[in-house]
Amino acid sequence: MALYSDKVMDHFQNPRNVGKMEDADGVGEVGNAKCGDIMRMYIKVDPATQVITDVKFNTFGCGSAIASSSMATEMIKGKSIHEALKLSNKAVAEALDGLPAHKMHCSVLAEEAVRAAVKDYYDRTGQAYDPAELACDGHCESCGHEH
Amino acid sequence: MNVYADNAATTAVSDTALAAMLPCFQEIYGNPSSLHSPGQRAAERLAAARETFARRLGGDPREITFTSGGSEADNQALRSAAALGARKGKKHIISTEFEHHAILHTLEALEKAGYEVTLLDIPPDGVVTAEQVKDALRPDTCLVSVMFANNEIGTIQPIPEIGRVCREAGVLFHTDAVQAAGHLPIDVQAMDIDLLSLSAHKFHGPKGVGVLYARKGIPLVNVIYGGAQERGKRAGTENIPGICGAAAAFEEACANLEKNAAYLEPLRDKLIAGLTAIPHTVLNGDPKRRLPGNVNVCFEGIEGESLLLLLDGKGIAASSGSACTSGSLDPSHVLLALGRPHEVAHGSLRLSLCEYNTPEEIDYILAEVPGIVSYLREMSPVWDELEQGKRPHLI
Ligand SMILES: Cc1ncc(COP(=O)(O)O)c(C=O)c1O
Numbered sequence: 038m039a040l041y042s043d044k045v046m047d048h049f050q051n052p053r054n055v056g057k058m059e060d061a062d063g064v065g066e067v068g069n070a071k072c073g074d075i076m077r078m079y080i081k082v083d084p085a086t087q088v089i090t091d092v093k094f095n096t097f098g099c100g101s102a103i104a105s106s107s108m109a110t111e112m113i114k115g116k117s118i119h120e121a122l123k124l125s126n127k128a129v130a131e132a133l134d135g136l137p138a139h140k141m142h143c144s145v146l147a148e149e150a151v152r153a154a155v156k157d158y159y160d161r162t163g164q165a166y167d168p169a170e171l172a173c174d175g176h177c178e179s180c181g182h183e184h
Numbered sequence: 185m186n187v188y189a190d191n192a193a194t195t196a197v198s199d200t201a202l203a204a205m206l207p208c209f210q211e212i213y214g215n216p217s218s219l220h221s222p223g224q225r226a227a228e229r230l231a232a233a234r235e236t237f238a239r240r241l242g243g244d245p246r247e248i249t250f251t252s253g254g255s256e257a258d259n260q261a262l263r264s265a266a267a268l269g270a271r272k273g274k275k276h277i278i279s280t281e282f283e284h285h286a287i288l289h290t291l292e293a294l295e296k297a298g299y300e301v302t303l304l305d306i307p308p309d310g311v312v313t314a315e316q317v318k319d320a321l322r323p324d325t326c327l328v329s330v331m332f333a334n335n336e337i338g339t340i341q342p343i344p345e346i347g348r349v350c351r352e353a354g355v356l357f358h359t360d361a362v363q364a365a366g367h368l369p370i371d372v373q374a375m376d377i378d379l380l381s382l383s384a385h386k387f388h389g390p391k392g393v394g395v396l397y398a399r400k401g402i403p404l405v406n407v408i409y410g411g412a413q414e415r416g417k418r419a420g421t422e423n424i425p426g427i428c429g430a431a432a433a434f435e436e437a438c439a440n441l442e443k444n445a446a447y448l449e450p451l452r453d454k455l456i457a458g459l460t461a462i463p464h465t466v467l468n469g470d471p472k473r474r475l476p477g478n479v480n481v482c483f484e485g486i487e488g489e490s491l492l493l494l495l496d497g498k499g500i501a502a503s504s505g506s507a508c509t510s511g512s513l514d515p516s517h518v519l520l521a522l523g524r525p526h527e528v529a530h531g532s533l534r535l536s537l538c539e540y541n542t543p544e545e546i547d548y549i550l551a552e553v554p555g556i557v558s559y560l561r562e563m564s565p566v567w568d569e570l571e572q573g574k575r576p577h578l579i
Binding site: 046049050052055056057066070071072073074075076077095096097098099100102103140 | 485486487489490493494497506507508513515525526527530562563564565566567568
C-alpha cells in the first residue's frame, strides 16, 4: 500500500525488538485502547553506565504505530538514558522516511513511551531526576492525554 | 493468491456491463439532447436503460432519475422529501444511527436548516424494527429513511414492514438500497417504497452512476442546476456509457440474484464459522438476516489497520471499521451504534464477497487470518492484559 514509505512497511512487517521483557528495569505504557493505540516499552539499563542495554516493545495499533515503536527501540538501544530522552517524535518519523500527517501522533506515542519507560526506571531505582527532562513537550495530539 | 474481498466498497465491472459501455465511447457518442440521428441513437440507449431500471424495480421509467452515484441520489431524495414536508408544515425526519454518511451528513445539513431528526437506535442484531419506526412517528413527520441493507455489517432491514407503517401513516419512505440493489429482491410497489437510491458500482457496474427512484407525484428538488436533462431535475449531459453499463449490470445482477445468493451464502457462512472459531471473536450483525456476501467480525486485542496491511501483504483485500481506517479518532459509527465498545470496534474486519470469489479463496482466507490475528495479539499489550486477567474480556 502506498500509504506508507518502504521503511514504515519494513518496520511494520519485520518489527525489531518486539516482545515482552520479564526482567525489565523500566516499563512505560502510553496511549489508550479506546483510541486505538497503546504502546508499552521495556528497557534494561546498566546501572553503572546508565546505558540502555536492551529494549522491547508491545504495541496495539495501526501500521505506523507498530513501525514507530520498532524504530524508536532501534534508536535508543545502546544509548544512555539521557540520550534516549532526547529522542523526538520528529526524529522517529524522519528515520521512517516520513509518516502521513494524520499518523504523526504515532511517532509522538513512541517518544512518550520511551520517556515513560525511563521515568519508571528512575522511580524504581529511586533516582532523582529533572522533571523538565521528562516533561511532555506538548506536541502530542494523541487522544487520552491531558496537557 | 490474490483475493478481492471488498465488494461492499466497490466491484469489478462485469464483462456484460463493459460490453454495453464500449460502443458508447466511439460509436454512440451523440448527446441525447441533440435532434440529429447520432444524438437520437444515444437517447434511445438512455431510454432503454431507464426502462431496465424501472422494470427491475417495479416502477415506471418516468420515476427513474440518473445521478452521479449513490451519494447524490441520497442527497436528492432527502432534500426533496424534506422540501415537500416543509410545504405542509412537517419538518420531522426519522432515520437510523447506522446509515451511510451520505444520509447522516445530509440530515445534519437539514437539521441546521430547521428540521428535526430522530435517529433510531440499532438493536444488538443490527436490524431495526417497524415498531421502532411506528413509535417514532409524529404528526409532523414528513420522511422515514431506513437503509435496505447496512454497508458495514450487511444486515437486512424489514423494508416491507417499515414501508407499510409509513404508507398507513401517510409519511414518505426512502430507502438507501445501495448495498441491496442487485443482491436482494426489490419491488417498490410491494414494499411501499416511495424513494430509493442505488449505485451501479456495487453490482459490477461502473463507478459514478446512481439511480434515484421517486414515486410519481413526489416533486424532486435539484441538487445540480443547469440544463433540462432528467426532466429538469438533474442537469448535465447524461453519462451515457456509465448509464448503459449500469443498466446492463443491473439486468445481469437481477437475473442472477437467486443463483448468486445461493452460491454466496454457504461461502459466507463458512467464513463466519471459521473466523468466529478464533477465540474472543464476535460476528457483527444477525448471522442470517444479512447480505449473501457480507462477513463482519471483531477480534479482541488487535487493531484493524495493521490487520488489513498484513492481509494485503498476503494478497487479501478487505476492510475495517477501525479509527485508523476511518480517518478519524473514532472507530466506525456503525459498530458503535451496534453497541460495540471502542476497544472492540477498532479490531473489526469486513470481508465482502461476490460471485467471482471462489471456494478456494475462502479456504485461503481461513488459512491466513488466524495466524495474522495471533501474531498481532502476541504483539499487543492489550491482549497481554486480557490474558493475564488485568483487563476484562469484552467479547
Ligand atoms: C449504503 C451506502 N449508501 C451510499 C453509498 C454511496 O454511494 P456512491 O459511492 O455511489 O456515492 C454507499 C457506498 O459507498 C453505500 O454503501
